Amino acid sequence: MANSQTDMDEWVKAIRRVIWAPFGGGIFGQRLEDTVLFERKFGPRLAPLLVEQCVDFIRERGLDEEGLFRMPGQANLVKELQEAFDCGEKPLFDSNTDVHTVASLLKLYLRELPEPVIPFSKYEDFLTCAQLLAKDEEEGIQELGNQVNTLPLPNYNLLKYICKFLDQVQSHCNENKMSVQNLATVFGPNILRTKMEDPVTLMEGANTRYAALLKCIHNP
Known part of the structure; x- marks a missing residue:
């Protein structure tokens, strides 16, 4: 049918x-x-x-x-x-x-x-974090930590688990060729995405996912 x-x-x-x-x-x-x-x-x-x-x-x-x-x-x-x-x-x-x-x-x-590991309702907040990271890295990291701490417990635990694992993966980047940047690019769409994406938000989202996840992996 x-x-x-x-x-x-x-x-x-x-x-x-x-x-x-x-x-x-x-x-x-x-x-x-x-x-x-x-x-x-x-x-x-x-x-x-x-x-x-x-x-x-x-x-x-x-x-x-x-x-x-x-x-x-x-x-x-x-x-x-x-x-x-x-x-x-x-x-x-x-x-x-x-x-x-x-x-x-x-x-x-x-x-x-x-619903992704970072819920749809938090998308705009993480977008703001990514923009802040580009302007003031220290303040951006602090705000990113604040936002991560507001996640529901199952989401927080899973995000922490994955980022610790990806940090371990990138420590072998000389062999696997998967740097933090590469991992952030690959995993970003699987962890952080908006519910409805048009071409503009797709482009903004790519930068958001990359910047936010990059810092999460660096600071698991």
Whole structure:
């Protein structure tokens, strides 16, 4: 009944969330706070289990991988892993798992959050921070810290977790060629975006994401 493949995929994901969310599935496209609430039964943590699993694997096997987070993973395997997690399974990564595939899965999870790690309501505030950073770096960093501290706790914890990890990734930039600037460019759209973007806000948003995330990674 769907009008396009995209519409069909969205319906399938929505149905999967309804069916599997009570069993720990349906996490792609699920609200961050709902995932955190469900996974609280497994003990306190800063990030969803999927994020931790991806990060742990990359830390162990991928920090020196050239083009990490820039090179695409195997699209069919990314989709298979996404569907497995969405069906409540907990697929394990092993020595045969491609690092770029796991990196792509992590970015996909962040991109499919219905509201980004930095909520839509905070977009303008972070835009102001980016403008302030360009004028007065010290004052801009202070204001950025103030804004980060106003984030809902699940968002704050996840942002802190990701930025600490990305700081570790950039410490291997001689091998992986992913500097702080490159990481900010790649991750910016997955962490901070506006709800409705026209060409002007797209350009402003690119600068905002880059400047704000750059400082978050530098000061995790």
